[in-house]
Amino acid sequence: MHYVPVSQTERRISKLKHKNKQKTMFIIVGALLFCLIAMLVLIVLDVNNYVKINSIFQIWQPQTTVAMVQTQRDVISSKHKQIDEQLFHLKSIFQEKAYKEATNLKLPIIDKNEYQYFTLSNGLKVLVIQDQEAKIAQAALCVNAGSWSEPDEYPGLAHFLEHMLFQGSKSYPQEGYFQKLVAEGGGSTNAYTRGEETNYYMKINNERVVEALQVFAHFFIDPLLDSSMVEREVNAVNSEYEIAVSGDLWKISHLFQILSNKPIGRFTIGSLKTLKDPMKELVKFHSQFYSANIMSLVVKSNYPDMAKWIREQSDFSQIPNLNLKKRSKLHLPLKKTGLMVKYKTNGDKNQLIIAYQLDSPRTTKKSKTLPMIASLIKSKHKEGLLDYLVRQKMALNVDAGTFLEGNGDFTFFLIEIELIEGVDELKVAETVTGYFNNMLDQFFQEVDKNEINYTPYLEEIWQQYKQLQLSQYNYLDNNHYPTVQQIAHNLNYFDYTDAMSIEFLYEEFQPESIYNYLTEMLNPSNIVIFHGSPKFTNLKQSSELYRLEYEIMTLSREQIKKLSSAVTTKVVLFDWVKSKQLPLLLPKINTFIPKDFSIKSLCREQTSFIQAPLVFKSKEDCIQHEKEYETINHYPLMIKRTVETKAWWKLQRQFQVPQIFTGVMFNTPKSINSLKDKLLIQVFNTLVTDNLNQEIQEAIDAGYQFQFTPSIKGVSLELYGWSDNYQSFFEKVLQSISNLKYDSFSQVKQKLMIYYNNIYQDKLFRVAMSEYLNQVVQAQYYTAELFLEELNILDLESLQQFHSNYFSNFRVSSFVSGNILRSEVEDLLHSIRKVFHKSSSHTSEEPHVFNIRDLTNKNVVVPLIHKGGDSNDVNGVTINYYQIGHRNKKNFAIMNLIQQFFHNHAFQYLRTERQLGYVALMRFIPIGCIDGAAIIVQGTAQMPYVVNQHIEDFLKQFHNVLLSLADDQLDNIKNGAKSALQEKDKSLYDESAYIWGQIRGNNLQLEEKEIAIAMIDEIVQKDIIEFYEKYFIKQQNKLSLQIYGKGLSEQFNQVKDNLLEKESIIELKTLNEFKCAYTLNNL
Incomplete structure (x- = not known):
């Protein structure tokens, strides 16, 4: 070609x-x-x-x-x-x-909701979703105006306006009125600002949704925009900016802004420097761009006649209509292409991103051209691009997708490659270019010099993707269902008939767009190569605004020539002789394609759940009793219990999906507590995952999933997928575990080294919760540094010995749920015995012990300097953790009752009123088997030790709130909490994973939500106050974890010295420890 x-x-x-x-x-x-x-x-x-x-x-x-x-x-x-x-x-x-x-909305076949779409007199587009099962109502309003519409003199103004609208309106001017309403209704709020839109979201108990929507409407009718609130809310925006520029996550986005013309090249977050005296422009921006005819509202609830209320009684029709017209077409944003951009990262990851600037009219959205190309690029199948790059020791992982897609004018297609250190970036880019060339060769054929034709293969591969998405959309669970915010966005950009389905369905085969995109990607002048590494030094450019060190270089003629030569060179990714010279992308026969989508029935297996046969007058009579049985007996049934095996089963048809969930716990008699054992489990999990990604790629393409989770008891395996072919999928996974291949052992070690080196590079408050808090509270929690030391000396022989010992002596706990009968579950259990040649073993089992430090009557302060981030990071995080202890039913009910109310008040006080940081959270969290509460604040306004005192002040203030709680307020809080607990699981996977977690942890508290709901009705104000005073006012089993960014090292040293002088920092290793036993014999 x-x-x-x-x-x-x-x-x-x-x-x-x-x-x-x-x-x-x-x-x-x-x-x-x-x-x-x-x-x-x-x-x-x-x-x-x-x-x-x-x-x-x-x-x-x-x-x-x-x-x-x-x-x-x-x-x-x-x-x-x-x-x-x-x-x-x-x-x-x-x-x-x-x-x-x-009439024309395209919905999944299992969708039971009712939909009503209409337009108000002011042009506001409205979609009402009547969900009879929803206990919590949700709403989103999307404004088709964002950062790209703001004036050049006030970058970040649109984002700042998003913050300000939550501060009240002229119709509801009381400070914190909306937040209080939402808190009492057990709800929450959120919003985001992008280039072309600002999207506002709220959720609340159905009983209060009408009142909340009325207040919500006035965000857009008569916002207060009070100058007294401007200064403190600017601090919140600035805190968000500091979080964004301190990590690696936003670096690529900021580089695109640097490389682009306005409006795309505009700084969009906002900061103290860019938002000085914004009041006049704030009012102007709202009055100029917040027009009803470029807004969409989506409401999802079980409130009766919601559509009628919105039409006839709500104030949404009062939102002004400025009759704004669609903006003019945006030109391609990049000032220049054909570039190499190097930039310095904080983490250890060596990242290569190959970017292509493309036209992206909305007319191509239904063709799914770019998603299809991305799927082919990032596939992990054998002889694919990733397989080639791994075998050539060039890369560890490949991903692909679009960036800034959806504006209707342009997009960037990105290929992200986790590069092995020392590999030439251009060589990898040449390989990718050759891969595109292979696609073009197989998708299109030359007839003569003036005409091209697409091959039958291209149409068939597109049709296969179409059918894949169609099946997945038909049985779409609520976890993957478009959110109300996504639907509101879609209503602004697409015909309402596509609002639900536009992101999923392949509807229009457009070979010309496929050809056009591939040829654009083969144009070496259209490429921008980004390479990020922590080892880059002496880079010639920097940005104080984005805190970036970088260097932009134009690709030389010689480099362009190399990329051009790759266009005419086919990349041979496997042995053409052995594969009989099959075309590179030709799919093999996929034995995992499901053809049977029927839902199983107990009436076909009448002795499946009791010993005596069932006798019915007719099949219809059987089905009726079957439904009654399922309604009454909604807990899993234990179908096998021996020394070696414990198995539970649940025929779950409520979600009407022909899919199955399986959890298998390979329990080891000995606790996995040592550093080496924990590392070996991690290496094993990663290695077998890599093997499976190749060996069962067809099953993964067909929608099957697997996941390994390590624990102190061994390895937990979760599998999920279509019921058709499930037995074959299950056995292939087991065979891969049993016959483990060690070919990629060195690559797995390298992956884990990168993982542990980057463990501190996430947002600081997340690292604080996932790492620092556990390091202090858990007695046997190993740090990333310790894992790295052990990983450096780990050899292949140790892994082989571990694998041999582990799977020669284990016990099995399992749970199977979904579209599967009891006899089929027994076939799965038989597969375990068959694959692992499992016979009875009488090895005694040791108790598995989990150690948590006892903070009873302690007030511990632990200051730390953050190990991640850059040297200029001035963020601080304070986590005040209050240990509650072993769970009991009453405490569990109280925690569920006040969780959202507690959080909303913490947010209002610590963020909105005190402006201590962009992140302000309150959560009840279990660590091991011990309940506790954490109040988390991340910001730059105050040092962490000062924030600690503000948190204590808040606890006193919230104590007064609880003391003055009126009966009707408590009733509202109860209704909100019960609604949240009564919300049905979103999917078969969610329900099954929850049950499996209970079985795996040996808790079997499957009815804890129902018990909590019943107990909430019995709880009185006195119970709440006694609980609160015990753990937050009087006893305070408290740990204050205070973490300083690297840019605060001087302040950290001063604070640490002062603390050592004024109060004793307790050596945690001397504290008593809770012992949480997980012994299977307790059943």
Whole structure:
């Protein structure tokens, strides 16, 4: 194949379009005839009561539909594809309509919600989602105006306005009124600002949603924008800025801003320096851009007649309509391409990002061209790009996707590569370019010099992705369902009929866009290569604003020539002889493609859960009793209990998904407590994960998932996927564990070294919670530094010995839930015995002990200097941790009752009123088996030791709030807490993972939520005050963890010296320890 220069692209695309127009005419005529016939058929069927469709729009899918990627090439004939697409659109015409305004929404087949779309008189677009099962209501309002609309003199103004709108309105001027309302309703709020939009979010108990929405509406009608609140809220924005510039996460985004023209090149967060005297511009920006005709509102609740209330009684129609028109087209933002950009990072990661600047009209959104290319790039299958780069010792990982996508004018396509140190960046870029060349070669074929044609293979691979997404969308669980914020965003950019489905479905095959994008990526002048490393020194450029050290270099002619030569060179990623010279991207036959989506029934296995056979008058009678049985018996059933094996099973059909969850715990008789054992478990988990990513890539492509979790008892394995082919998937995973391959041992060690070296590079408050707090409170918590020392001396023989010993003597606890019968569960258990040649063992089991430091009647202060971040990091974090102790039912109920109320008041006092930092959280958290409470503040306004005292002041203030709590307030708080506990699990996976966590931890407190709900009704104000006073006022089993950024090292040394003089820092190793026993014999 020869490279088609970019200059010829338009001519070739024009030819392709002309040819496709002819094809389209035939398809349209055929479709019309088909629709006419189908109408008659459906009318006849409807008359005879054979067709009954309940939801607004259900995506049609026959049982034989190919649902996943990498199927056989001859499965989908062109005729079947044509019929599939016609039926897809036909269903929207004949669907029964719940609401006239939303007849064409494309919804998953398991979606039980009702939808109503309408536009208010002021132009505000509204989508109401009636969810009868929702206990908590949610709402989002998206304004199609953001940072790219603000004046050059006030960068960050749009983001600052987002903060200010939460401070009140002229109709509701009382300070903290909205926050108090939300707190009493057990809810929360959030918002984000992007280049072209600002998106506001709230959730609250359904009983108070109308009141909250009315206050919410006035954010956009008559915001207070009080000058007295400006100064303190600027501090919150500045704290957010300090968090962003102190870590590595935002560095690439900031480099794109440096390289781009305005408005994309504008600084968007805001800071004390950029937001001086912003009051006048703040009012102007709101009045100029906050127009109802560029807003969308989405409300999801079970409140009856919500749509009618919004239309007739709410104040949303009072939002001014300025009749703003769509902005003009944005030009490609980068000032220049063909660049190499080196920048210094804080962490140990050697990161290479290859970026391409592309046109991105919204007309290509339904084709999913770039997501498809990204999936092919980052696939971990054998002989893929990642496999080649790993085997050539060039990289450890590859990812791909779009950046700043969705504005309708441009996007950046990024390929992120975790580079091995010392590898030439250009050599990797050449490999990627050659890979694109392979795609072009297999997707398109030359007919003559003036015309290109796409190959059948391209259409088939696109159709396979289409079917993959269709199946996944049809059975979409609530974890992956579009949020109300995402839907509100979509309503501003796309037709309302696509608001739910636009991010998921492949709907329009556009070979010309695929060709155009690939040729743009093959143009070496269109590339920007970013290389980040902590070892770069003497870089020639810097940014004080972004705290960046970097250097921008134009690619030389020689470098451009090398990239150009890669365009005409096919990258051979595997042995062409052994593979019979198969084309590089040709998918193999995927044996994991599910074809059976049916839901299992106990009526087909009537002796599955009791010993005596069940007798029913009819199958319908059986099904009715089956549903009653499931309603009453919603806990898992223990189906096997021996010394070696304990197994639970639950046929779970509530979510109506043909999927299965399995948890398997390989319990070792000996506790895994030593540093070496813990490291070996981690190395084993990583190695087997890498092996599985190659060996069962087809299953992963088909939607199956696996995860390993280490614990003191051994290895926990979680598997999730389609019920069809699940047995085969399960066995392949077990076989990979049993027959472990050690080829990538050195790469795994290198991955873990990078992981441990970067463990302190996350946001400071997250590192403080996940690392520093555990290091202090847990008696046997090993630091990253200790793991690195052990990793350096770990050899392959130790791992092999560990693997051999571990899987020759283990016991199994398991839980299987979902679309699976008891006999099938027993087949899975048999597979474990078969794969591991498992026989009975009578080795006694030691108690597994988890040690937590006892803080009873202690007031411990621990100051630390942060090990991550850059040398200029002036962030500080204070965590005040209050140890409660072993859980009991009453305490658990009280914690659930006051959690959100407590947090909202902490946020209001510590962040909004005192402006101590952007992060202000209160959480009840378990560490091991011990409950506790943590109040976390991250900011730059005060030193951590000062924040400690502010937290104590807040606790006294909140004590007064609890003492003055009125009965109706307590009732509201109770209703909010109960609603949160009554919220159903979002998915089969969520429910199953929760139950598995209880079984794995040997707790089996499966009814703890129901008990808490019952106890909440019995709790009175006195109970809350006694609990609060015991743990937060009188006893205070307290640890104050005070962490200083590296830019505060001088202050840290002064504070540490002062503390040592004034109060004794207790040596934690001398404290008593709780012993939390996890012994399986306790069952």
